[in-house]
Amino acid sequence: MIHGKNNIGFSLSAKGDVSFQTFSPITLEQLPEKFVQATTDELEEAVQKAVSAYSVYKKKSGKERAAFLRAIADEIEAIGSELIERACAESGLPEGRITGERGRTTNQLRMFAKVLEDGDWVEASIDPAMPDRKPLPRTDIRKMLQPVGPVVVFTASNFPLAFSTAGGDTASALAAGNPVIVKSHPYHPGTNELVSGAIIKAAQKTGMPDGVFSSLNAADFTIGQALVLHPKVKSVAFTGSFNGGKSLYDLAQTRKEPIPVFAEMGSVNPVLLLPGKIKENTAGLAATIASSINLGAGQFCTNPGVLVALKGEETEAFKSELTANVAKLMPEKMLHQNIISNYEQKTKSFFENGLVSKLAESENEPVQLTGKPVVAIVKGSDFVQHPDLAEEIFGPFSLLIECDGKAELEAVMAAFDGQLTASVYCTAADVEAYSSAIEIVQEVVGRLIFNGVPTGVEVGYSMQHGGPFPASTDGRFTSVGVDAIKRFVRPVAFQDAPDAYLPDELKDANPLGIWRRVDGKLTKDVINR
Template sequence: MITGKNYIGNTLKASGKITHKTSNPKLNIENPIPFYEATDDEVDEAVKLAWSAFKDYRKVSGQKRAEFLNTIADQILALDQELIDIYTSESGLPEGRAIGERGRTIFQLRSFANLVSNEDWRENAFDAANPDREPFPKDDLRRTSIPLGPVVVFGASNFPLAFSTAGGDTASALASGCPVIVKVHEMHSGTAELVASAIVKAIEKTGMPNGVFSNLMGRGKTVGKALVEHPKVKAVGFTGSISGGRALFDIAAKRDEPIPVFAEMGSINPVIITPNAIANRAEQIASTYAGSITLGAGQFCTNPGLILTIESNKTQQFIKDLAEKTVAIDAQCMLHQNIKEGFVKQSKSISSQNGAEVVAKITGPLEDNYAPSQILSVSGKYFLANPKLHQEVFGPFSLVVRAKNETELIEIINGLEGQLTGTILAEKEDYSNLHDIIDALENRVGRIIFNGVPTGVEVCPSMQHGGPYPASTDSRFTAVGTNSIKRWVRPVSYQSFPNELLPVALKN
């Protein structure tokens, strides 16, 4: 049952007077339950509880933490249809998407449980003492990774489950031994509370310390700012806009003790299509990319928002075909009225730029909060001259850039800001000419896809979901896959320690 209250540790509280409601974007109505925004005192209590819990939780064995994560997964599944119903009513996304995203959330939790069931993930290092070494003896040195402390996780707007309350940031932080305080995304407050109730049940069932998890509501910046500024918070995980992620990064940097903010932010995910690929399979590419551009109403961080080609008659026909196939797909409901308004504003901004041509867009009356898909085109010359054309449009939108030759194409790639992904669509006869393109992409993106689509982010050790700024605030780390646990730990070396005093992972 949804109460509208905050979980401060294992206890539901609502001492404040400010409330908000979620909305159903498909019906364009408010949902009935009011949610109480956390007060300053509740924020402070949650963080202090997390700090207290950290002293014990950081020493809980990997096998016990694995049991905890698996129990969270079990309790989320036990929510059954109630979770699916609130998810769809708060997001406008279909039931199939809700079920699929729940499955991804469960898989992430179980993947981290499997990872920490032994100590290999810490990448422990051992260097034995050598007292007889000349000219100086060598001490025994051992290194392991230890958790940072309480982590604040900000729920994402576009993934109410997999990047939110029990999503990848929470799962990886709990797996590492860090308590988590979730700042709920206000669009998904009911979904968040239900998932939080599952986590609290798992805490009680597995005997984890009270305070290892809290769930706080709040619109705007007040609650999030208070959390990031709290001296007992040691790291932040965020998925969202460049402006939101950068604001948190700046707040964290101004603290007396600066802390890391691992923010995954905007990306237009450039796609390079060679002339040979257009000549040989233009229709197939157009169909595939029309589906990728409109998938989930374009509300994916890996949506292909920029397509780079070489100018030719065949290219012009390809752009026309891509546009026709994209707008032929039925318009879809966006996550929230504000997101729809942002999409309209951003797409109008791009289309008003000098040289930008709207090739096709859905016209005519649409239901409230449904997005009119659109494809625009511009020459490489205009694109290079206007940074405004590089901005992300969050929704079913893509800009096709026609470079005059490969030299200009490389110049365009080199001039892009950091991105999550880059894609190459090419034929075998292109291979010998792709090295410069690959080199350019390596300096701009975190993941390079060959003859595929960027939408779809596999949860596995090889995945890199992050890239140069502003795709993320630290391109050395990933926000997806089991390697994302490394964000929440730091290395410590122990020199000449007696075996009895070493951490368990480093004992003989």
């Protein structure tokens, strides 16, 4: 039963007199449940609880926090079909997609639990004292990563589970030892409520402090802005549009104490199609690209929004095959009426600049709330003069840039700003012939993919899901994978500290048995002094 209240730590609260309902892309009507928007008093209570919880939670061992994360995963799975049905109703996404997303959500929680148990993530480093060193002695210095304090997480519209309430941002912030306050997304507040309840149950079962997690409802910007400006909030995570992420980033810099906003703000993910690879399998490549453009109605931050190819016989054949494949694509359901309206408006205005023309579009007419796949085409020389043509259009849209020769190809690749990914379809001969163009685009991406589409992000130890601005606000960090934890920590050094005061990770006896860098060398050995 959906109650529509806010989770203020372990308590439910509905003090406000403003409520909202959410729209279902399936029924094309509002769902009946009403959600009470959080008040400023409730926000203050959530933050103060988080501050109190931080003093306790940061001292929990890695094993204790790991047990908490595993319990969250178990509680999410225990919700069963109710969660799947609610997420489908609020997002319009198919059952298979939501089921897979639930698996990704629980798997990454368990992955972070494993990371915590291993313990190496804290990057413990010890330079033992050298009192007899000449010409000057060296003091004992030890360093490790520690949590920063309450983290605010803004959930994403296109991933109601994996980038939402218990998604990668929340999982990594909790893993690092920080309390989390979630600003729920108004497109799927019921899904948020169910998952929030699971997190609270897990916290209570594993002995976590009240306030380690809270969730606040809001249909407008007021609560989100107030959270970012609150002096006790120490970090923010966001996944969504450029305008949304940049606004939060700018807002955080107005504080007396500016704080980091780790915003993943989308990308056009250029796909470089080199002639040898096109010739090798023209039809198969065209089918793969067309399918990727329309996957999930193009509502992925890794959607292939731009294709780049050289003029030639191979590209002409590819264009014909791509046109035929796009024509057959079925328009898929989009997440919300606002999103489909924006997509239709942007695709229409895109062709009004006189530089681009339509290469392909679906021959299947869209029904209510579905996005019609479209591919545009532009000359490489025109793109170099107008790189703003690569602005992300959220939906099943892509722009083919056709380059006249190698020099123009390199100029096109140099015109891109920061991207999450770039893909290169190539043969070995292509890599040798066009290595300079590949190296150019490598400078502005977080992930360089060879012979694969950008859609699909592996959650693991080596993933980098983030790129130079404007793909994200800080290209040094990832929002997916193990290293996502590093967004919510800071290094602390201890100089000549008594062993009894040191965290277990830095004690002489290495009671956790973790890998540490001692005097520059990785070891699990104890330290004798």
